[in-house]
Amino acid sequence: MTDRTQYAEHGSFSRHAGGTRFMGVMAYLIAGACLLPMVAVAITALTGGTETISHLMQTVLPRYTLTTLALVAMVAAGTFALGVGAAWLVTMTRFPGVRLFEIALVLPLAFPAYVLAYAYTHLLDHAGIVQSTLRAVAGWGPRDYWFPEIRSLPGAAVMLILVLYPYVYLLARAAFIQQSATAFLAARALGRTAWGAFFRVSLPMARPAIAAGVLLAVMETIADFGTVAYFGVQTFATGIYTAWFSMADRAAAAQLALFLLGFALLLAVTERIQRGKARYHEAGKRHTRMPPEELSGMAAAAAFVLCAVPVALGFLIPAIALFNMGLGSEQNLLSHRYLGFIRNSLILASTAAVVTVAAAICIGFYQRLQPGRRSAMAAYVARLGYAVPGGVIAVGLLVPFAAFDNALDAWMRQTFGISTGLLLTGSIWLLIGAYMVRFLASAIGAYEGGQSMVHANMDAAARSLGHSPLATLRRVHLPILTPSLLTALLIVFVDVMKELPATLIMRPFNFDTLAVQAYRLASDERLEGAAVPSLVIVAVGLVPVILICRQVGRR
Structure with a gap:
């Protein structure tokens, strides 16, 4: 019997229905906010002409589809292997340097x-350091040797x-840390090898968190624009930007965005069916951490x-490469402009992280309070924004809010002779709303991965003691979910630091960020200068990465 079934059978907090209604209203408002840009894009697509999209279907649309699917398959397999393997090694084994790797394995998330593509192109391209050195040492000409092409589909996948593998690593590691040793040791006592017990016990118990991490990586992949565009890989994301900016056909871009949304729906349905409604709990009264296995010799070296x-x-x-690229730059980090x-x-980043995680708690806890189609649909809608490119979300929000601002300004001018200007369009709060829509899926995934460890009996005990839903959330759920919530804060914070398209389009006037500055310099082919703000993004992102990983590791 699953948590939600047990919870429903125990009944709702009838004496505190106000808390349930409040969470429901908040969940529906959040889902509506996430749906708004998609509806705006859909209306634009359906009211536009079909000439351009018909041409695309006859020419490049099949290529977009095949390339996107191939990229998704490679990234999903790679992030699963790296993330789960690394999480198991640092959590369940001990070898030289394991404490360092607990933190170091998250560093690529920043x-x-x-930016990684810029660094490796500088290193591995035909004119890069590696190939230039090979030609100089071996005396080869340009056609005398073969070298893997970095500007390719496999290069973009790498x-x-x-x-993206840290998404899977963080969520899988949190799940492994919360697992008890009882089931694993029972499997070993029944004759399973260590690897057999891992595949038959530990991996299935961590499946909700791992599935959430892989889904996040896949959705980030289909929404990525910077990497695939720089490497010349044609995906749906590049097609949307080509139609929107190069062809100046917003209807065609919106129609391509609908294809991308359909792909995201398929991914979400597949993940939900695969994961099902399974929840895993420790049946015993005590939570016994599994003793890590000490490795030595070749096993430790491996x-x-x-x-x-x-x-x-x-x-x-890449950090060393970017540092070398930035040595000759004229950019001054201590200048007032860079500060x-x-x-x-x-x-x-900090405001968007708090707002997004709070929204994820509302969505996830309402599903716990009122399991059913409506709460599941609210969570389902809230996840969809992660698959939509940031630029499309930005336009989807700007269109309706600009119309509202213009209508309000016209009414105020006519009625009171006062111009209100653009109150919402171009404000920092609308930009934060775009971030919430874009990254809410990551926060929900982290929340649900941890919520699977909260047994329904805990809710029943809180209810028997007279606690309201909000009190149960504060006193029972949040303390248990602390590792998952910290992980969600980390993921959203770093993602916002790196987000480029939505920030470029929606940022307030004269409110530039490090990502915008790096983009401007790279667009001018000033890669040495672009390396400086890129390194600052990494350095700033390292602080929450290290702090939150240390907190999660203490659990």
């Missing part, structure tokens, strides 16, 4: 994928895997190498 490779490829090597970029980035 890197935008497009860039995305290296920066574990060290397996953990070191993603850290080196996803953080150390303003840092301040603006921190304000946006």
Whole structure:
């Protein structure tokens, strides 16, 4: 029997129905806010002409579909293998450097994928350091050797895997930490090997969190624009931007966005069916942490190498490359201008993280209070924004709010002779709303991954003691969910620091961020200058990465 079934059978908080209604209203408002930009884009698509989209279907649309599917498959497999493998090694084994790797394995999360692409292009392209050195040492000509092409579909997949596997690692590690040793040791007592017990017991118990992490990585992949555009890989995201900006056909861009939304729906349905309604709990009264296995010899060396490779490829090597690129730059980090970029980035990232996680709690806890189709649909709608490119969300919000601002301004002018200007359009709060829509799925995934550890009997006990739903959330759920909520804060904070399209379109006047500055310099082919704000994004993102990982590790 699942949590939600048990919870429904115990009955709702009848004496405190106000708390349930409040959570329901908040959940529906949040879902409506997430649905608004998609509806605006859909209306634009359905009211536009069909000439351009017909041409695209006959020419590049099949290529967009196949390339996107291939990219998704490679990224899903890569992030699963790296994330789950690393999480198991640092949580369930002990080898030299394991404490360092607990934190170091998350460091690539601070890197935008497009910045990683810049760094590796600087290193591995035909004119890059590696190939130039090979030609100089071996005396080869340009046609005398073969070298993997970095600007390719596999190259883009590798860039995305290296920066997205921490999603799976963080959620899988939190799930492994919360697991008790009882089931695993029982499997070993029944004759299972350590690997057999892992695949038959530990991995299925962590499946909700792992599935959420892989889904986040896949949705980030289909929405990525910077990496695939820089490498010349044609996906739905590049097609949307081509139609929107190069062809100046917003209807065609919106129609392509609908294809992307359909793909996101398919992914979400597949993940939900695969995960089902399963919840896993420790049946015993005590939670016994599994004693880690001490590795030695070749096993310890192999574990060290397996953990070191993603850290080196996803953080150390590109960081060194960017540092060298920025040495000759004229950018001054201590200038008043750059301090303003840092301040603006921190304000946006921290505010958006708190707002988004609070929204995820409302969605997730309402599902707990009122399991059923309506609450499930609210959560389902709230997840969809993660698959939509940030630029499309930005336009989907700007269109209705600009219409509202203009209508209000016209009414105020006519009635009172006062111009209100643009109250919402171009404000920081509308931009934060776009971030919430874009990254709410990641926060919900982290919340649900931890909520699977909250047994329905805990809710029944709180209800028998007279606690209201909000009191139960505050006193029972939130303390247990602390690792998952901290993980959600980390994911949203770093994602906002790296977000580019929505920030470019919706930022208030003269409110530039580090990501915007890096984009401007890279657009001017000033990669040395772009390396400076890119490194600052990484450095600022490292602080919450380290602090939150240390907190999660203490659980």
